[in-house]
Amino acid sequence: MNIAWYIVLSSLLFATGAVGILIRRSPMVILLCLELMLNAGNLALIAFSRMVGNQEGQVFALVVMVVAACEVVVGLGLIVAIFRRKLPMNVDELRELRG
Amino acid sequence: MEAVLFFMAAIGALGGAIGVVAMRNPFYSVLALIVHLFALAVLFLLLTSAFLAAAQVVVYAGAVMVLYIFVVAYVGGGGESAWEPIPGQRFFAPLLGIALFVELSIAVLSSALLALDTKGPEVGAGFGDPASIGLLLLEKFLVPFEVSSILLLLAAVGAIVLANRDRTGGTPSGHSAPEARPEGVPPVR
DSSP: OOHHHHHHHHHHHHHHHHHHHHHOOOHHHHHHHHHHHHHHHHHHHHHHHHHHTOTHHHHHHHHHHHHHHHHHHHHHHHHHHHHHTTOOSOTTTOOTTOO | OHHHHHHHHHHHHHHHHHHHHHOSSHHHHHHHHHHHHHHHHHHHHHTTOHHHHHHIIIIIIIIIHHHHHHHHHHHOOOOOOOOOSSTTHHHHHHHHHHHHHHHHHHHHHTSSOGGGGSOOOOOOTTTTOHHHHHHIIIIITHHHHHHHHHHHHHHHHHHHHHHOOOOTTOOTTOOOOOOSSOTTOOOOO
16 A cells, blocks of 8 residues: 555644644543544654655654653543542533633 | 454554544543554565564653553543534534545545555565664654654653743742732633
8 A cells, every 4th residue: 555545644644633632521531532543643754764665654653652651640630630629520620721 | 354453453553543533431541542552563664664663662652652541540530511612513523524534534635646556665674673764863864853852851851841840949040929819729821
């Protein structure tokens, strides 16, 4: 398959994740949609690394995986903290920080 | 054969992604994300990056998703309220998503990257296998590798601090915890 197919699929997955972030309210599902977007970026990185025949893009994708894991850990910690303080699990109601 | 595998994996990845967005119950969203990640691992294998495919399955589908499932089981699912602060949000968001997809596709496909319409150059059997990625990580990219390990450590410590319950004795950093509030009463907003 040509590299262009992978890139188009990656942008489709990225758009799906973006739609999920826009329409969902639960912070947990928003984190999942963030994962979708990060993985779409990873797919594009690996496709481009294959396109130029250079493995350094794969190392970049590995670093993106590490950052995604950190983001998951901190996000889930926040969700547990929200749950323990009995705040609503809804990003539209958790809006104290909104400017 | 490769095309069949690509389209099967693409359908799996796309179906998983739509499942994450569309499922009401967060638990099913997590399961759909696991399907998505396995399909992406197949795509990584098709792009001859064996190490990343293995890391995807082990780290994501194995470890991160188990973390998600634990938290979903702890917090509980629960439906979302239908209250919309922006009217028509559910209608306009997919339109925006389609616009984003079209724009990204135009931006990439109409670029001057002539190699996009090829399969990429011929690479040897060692392309993307653990040995060559490991050599890159430990020789050329040693500093980013160590920095990302420190980042992981910081994230773990941060998650423990965030999710810690008993802060009445004062946090280790010396900040005063909000201890005057009785248990179960949400803070004043």
